[in-house]
Amino acid sequence: MTEGTYDFGRIERKWQAYWEEHKCFRATDCDVSKPKYYVLDMFPYPSGQGLHVGHPEGYTATDIVARYKRMKGFNVLHPFGWDAFGLPAEQHAIATGTHPEETTNKNIANMKRQTKALGFSYDWDREVATTDPEYYQWTQWIVLKLFNSYFDEELQKARPIEELPVPDGLSDQDRRRYIDDRRLAYQSSVPVNWCPALGTVLANEEVVGGVSERGGHPVIRKPMRQWMLRITKYAERLLDDLKEVDWSESIKKLQVDWIGRSVGAEVCFRIDGYEDNIWVFTTRPDTLFGATYMVMAPEHPLVGTIVTEAQKQAVEAYCEAAARKSDLDRTDLAKDKTGVFTGAHAINPVNNERIPIWISDYVLISYGTGAIMAVPAHDDRDFEFATKFELPIVQVVQPPSTEDAERVARGELCFTGDGTAIHSGPFDGLATPEFKEAITAWLAERGLGKKAINYKLRDWLFSRQRYWGEPFPIVHLADGTVTGISESELPLRLPDLDDYKPLGTAEPPLAKATDWVNVTLPDGSTARRETNTMPQWAGSCWYYLRYLDPRNSERGWDPEKEKYWMPVDLYVGGAEHAVLHLLYSRFWHKFLYDLGYVSTKEPFKKLVNQGMILGEDGQKMSKSRGNVVNPDQVVTDYGADSMRLYEMFMGPLEAMKPWSMNGVQGVHRFLQKTWRLIVDEETGRLSSCIQDAPADEETLRLLHQTIKKVGDDVESFGFNTAISAMMILVNHLGRLQVRPKSVLESLVLVLAPFAPHVAEELWQRLGHANSLAHEPWPSYDTGLIQEKQIELAVQVNGKIKDRIVVAAEADEDAIKAEALRCDKVVEALAGKTPRKVIVIKSRLVNVVV
Known part of the structure; x- marks a missing residue:
């Protein structure tokens, strides 16, 4: 070398x-x-x-x-x-x-x-x-603050728990329960994805096809004591404040859909023969007269209460099978609907009709109230379910289209749109939006329902049955209540364990550290530390x-x-x-x-x-496919600057694109070419072509165009086109016998953010003692950027016949006159008079005959 x-x-x-x-x-x-x-x-x-x-x-x-x-x-x-x-x-x-x-x-x-x-x-x-x-x-510390705060519904903000207004006359136990029920960090028994093999709860996204994403172990649904965070209290603000941020509309939509705000009504259905009621949330209260059955989630707490003896065995078997499915598997719209009749009935509040109560895994306990009213004439899932189990289908919305109306009446179509109320008693003839308002008010007057807003967003399940996570700063007292430790005791460090294996029960690994778990409080009473840990x-x-x-x-x-x-x-x-x-x-x-x-x-x-x-094969990189590219090898073979430059040159930042070692080699050649503009490879000294001479007009214009282009592209994340602009300038400079030093210095400065190592080295070799990291970005002259002459294609009836060069500031009449003087255009016209001449600035002239 x-x-x-x-x-x-x-x-x-x-x-x-x-x-x-x-x-x-x-x-x-x-x-x-x-x-x-x-x-x-x-x-x-x-x-x-x-x-x-x-x-x-x-x-x-x-x-x-x-x-x-x-x-x-x-x-x-x-x-x-x-x-x-x-x-x-x-x-x-x-x-x-x-x-x-x-x-x-x-x-x-x-x-x-x-x-x-x-x-x-x-x-x-x-x-x-x-x-x-x-x-x-x-x-x-943040979790302690969440534990010691509540959400003020009136002010729509969190406040310290000591500011919570508590009703007078409560016993000490009821007072504690009242406060604990309003904390932003609270405990609840909720159905979770439990993986016995991993010994931990998994998020829905970590379960694929009923098994853990990591290791492929079976996962079941089971209720467990968990720490929860009341993120749902912030649902409206999380939606509203998206207008404050500069994010892509697609990302905003993902958040909007995940939060899933729905406006509708909560409706009370009395269970026949019981004192219990079932509350349902619906966005279509106007279809209540068409509710012919109800469906509860298998985990609904009332299932065990209302199931009849004759249906008990079938219901228990179904609940057990549902526990082995993830929420995603259960709500897959393409899957065949399954369910079991509980033997119980509910009373439809608008017409007092007795309707059967079923359970089905397409209803989730985590959404709404965990129960739905089923209107098969106007809901696709309900229609599939009713058709399969031969349940009644009653039309209560008349579609605007006569053809749709006839198909719904024949039971061939489930109509889910807006229309006119039919078979709905005193509400017949109302348009859907009017009916929604009227029926909601009617229910509220009778204590049978109320207007409600519902969210798909659930409170954040915030605990894991693992060792390797942040310990909760919480202790459980002998009377069953919990309290936060003092901030002065933070950090609460993880204890060492002899082994990290799950206990085989729902008890987390930290339960093994008995000396750490069992604590004596300042008042001499004993308590147990929380043994769950926080999620990643x-x-x-x-x-x-x-x-x-x-x-x-x-x-x-x-x-x-x-x-x-x-x-x-x-x-x-x-x-x-x-x-x-x-x-x-x-x-x-x-x-x-x-x-x-x-x-x-x-x-x-x-x-x-x-x-x-x-990968180079166009597939997602993975060890199993053998297409993973190790950056260490790229850096060893071609350098970090080549690696950086290639990753930005591959295409738009947001796009998906395949790796190519040929592409790495291409940008590496560009860096070598840039190096040779400045360094004589034989001597290691500056190239003899470099002089303190003024740049010619073409070079100066291209340099200023490049400075502007690269700066604008960095601001808009168009890194690939910025690199293309620098390549054009380098190719131009490579053809010059005299290379002005000032131009090369500006080139090195605009290259520096992309390929900083070679830029620093070239900057030093150009005679600068200090790093260029904080050198000012080169300025450009807008007057110099403008081309003095431009080339335009000339078409006759859409076919290119010639090209002309005109002054950049030439007006349309001058451009038209120049185009019509071209020999090839005159020949193509053959004496005919053009019908019109169209000038598209900076691109072409089209002569229409």
């Missing part, structure tokens, strides 16, 4: 060491002399597999923006850390006996090495890991706030720093987090806003989702 060869490995190691030694990317808190810019990556789980080439795509995008913004004069915060709790480390601990912390720290070290090798401009002094007690102390989501809900003040031992973050840095200006991550992580973070942020701990209503101002990078 000669003195002047582009030795990317040596160059990249040199500049990474320089950046670290000089702390080039350290953010300065509360620097009011500059505008701030907070750019954030969704931090990764430290997997034993390390980084894959999908990770650096988003990280490179944010790094380009961070470096560009520094050059534009912003005070940039660009931190990094690790979402480090998680089931894989626990499973490894169960299998090997290795403490999850050891595995996690090893994985962090490896992924940090890989990340640093790519030259991202992170402020590593702010690095956090959710597994550090100094971090999860403040996760526990907990630490990732608020990590963007800890980056603001990561070493603060007195509080989670300093309020002045929060006011300065928040909100996050740009957040980049995978679309797979579009709902849960983002929804949970927004919920916690709004709660903290209510209590005055943060100054903004929303945490993330702009959100961008990068697309997935596929």
Whole structure:
């Protein structure tokens, strides 16, 4: 290798060491002399597999923006850390006996090495890991605040629990129950996805086809004591405040659909022969006269009460089978409807008709009230169910279309739209919207129903039966009540265990640590610590706030720093987090806003989702397919700058695209060509073509066009087209015998955010002693950008006949005259007079004959 060869490995190691030694990317808190810019990556789980080439795509995008913004004069915060709790480390601990912390720290070290090798401009002094007690102390602190708060319905905000108005005359026990029932963090027995093999509860998204996504173990539904967070209290604000953020409409829609706001009515059906009532939520109270049966979820608490002896065995068997299905499996619209009659009946409140009560797994206990009124003439699922089990179908809505009306009357069609009320007693003839209002008022007057808003969103199930998670700062008292520990006792650290295997019961692994579990309180009474741990989501809900003040031992973050840095200006991550992580973070942020701990209503101002990078075979990368690309190998063979540049050159950031090693080689050749513009490969000195000479007009125009294009593209995340513009400029400069030094310096500066290592090296070789990390972004002259002459295609009846060159400022009449003078156009016209001549600015002229 000669003195002047582009030795990317040596160059990249040199500049990474320089950046670290000089702390080039350290953010300065509360620097009011500059505008701030907070750019954030969704931090990764430290997997034993390390980084894959999908990770650096988003990280490179944010790094380009961070470096560009520094050059534009912003005070940039660009931190990094690790979402480090998680089931894989626990499973490894169960299998090997290795403490999850050891595995996690090893994985962090490896992924940090890989990340640093790519030259991202992170402020590593702010690095956090959710597994550090100094971090999860403040996760526990937030949970304590949730436990010690309630939601004021009138003010629509959280308030400290001591401000809760409590009715007079309650006994001590009833008073405690009243307060506990209103806490934002509370306990409840709820049906969960229990995986006996993994010994933990799984989220719906972690269950596929009735088995765990990890390991393929059977999963059953069973009621268990769980900690819950009242995210549903924030449903309206989570919807309304989406207008405050710059997110794509598709991501907003995912959140809107997940929250699932529905306006309708709650209706009371009396159970015949019992004192109990069944309340149902419906968006179509106008169809009540067509309710011919009811369906309850198999888990509904009244099922065991109302089932008749004759139906008991069939109902129990059905409930047991339903417990083995996930919610997704149960609500699959394509699947065959199943169900069992309970033997009981309900009374339809609008006509006093006695209707049968069935159970079916297409009704979920987690949605609405866990029971529905079935109107088979006007609901697709009810229609399928009634058809299969030969239940009555009564039409109560007349469609506007005569053909549809006839098909509904014959039982061939289920009509779900708006129409006119029929067979509905005194309400006949009312249009659907009118009828909804009238019947809701009628029910309310009689105490049989009320207007209601319902959400698909459920309260957040916030506990896991695992070891490797944040311990709850909660103790259970001897009288069955619970209380939070003192904030001065935080962090409550995880105890060590001899082994991490599940107990084989619903009791979590922490129950083994009896010395840790059993505590004596200051008043001498005994209590038991909570043995569930928090889900992995907990630490990732608020990590963007800890980056603001990561070493603060007195509080989670300093309020002045929060006011300065928040909100996050740009957040980049995978679309797979579009709902849960983002929804949970927004919920916690709004709660903290209510209590005055943060100054903004929303945490993330702009959100961008990068697309997935596929294998060279066009398939999703996976070990089983053997198509995973290791970034370490790419960096070794072609350098970090080539890796970064290729990931941005593949296509639009949001698009899905396949990996190509030929593409990596292509951008590597571009970097070599850029290197040779400046460095003589034989001597290692500056190229003899470089002179302190003024640039010619064409070069100057192309340079200023490139500066503008690259800057505009960075602002709009069009990184691929920015790189194309730089390639055009490099090709042009390569053809010059004299290369103005000032032009090359500007080229190096616009290249720097994309390929920072080679840019730093070339900047130094051009005679600059300091790093270019904070050099000003080159300016451009709008006057120089404009072309003096433009070339236009000339068509006759849509077919290109010739091309003309005209002044850029030429008007339409001058352009038309020039086009009609072309010999080939004159020949094509053959003496005919054009009917019209159309000028499309900067593109073409079309002569119509």
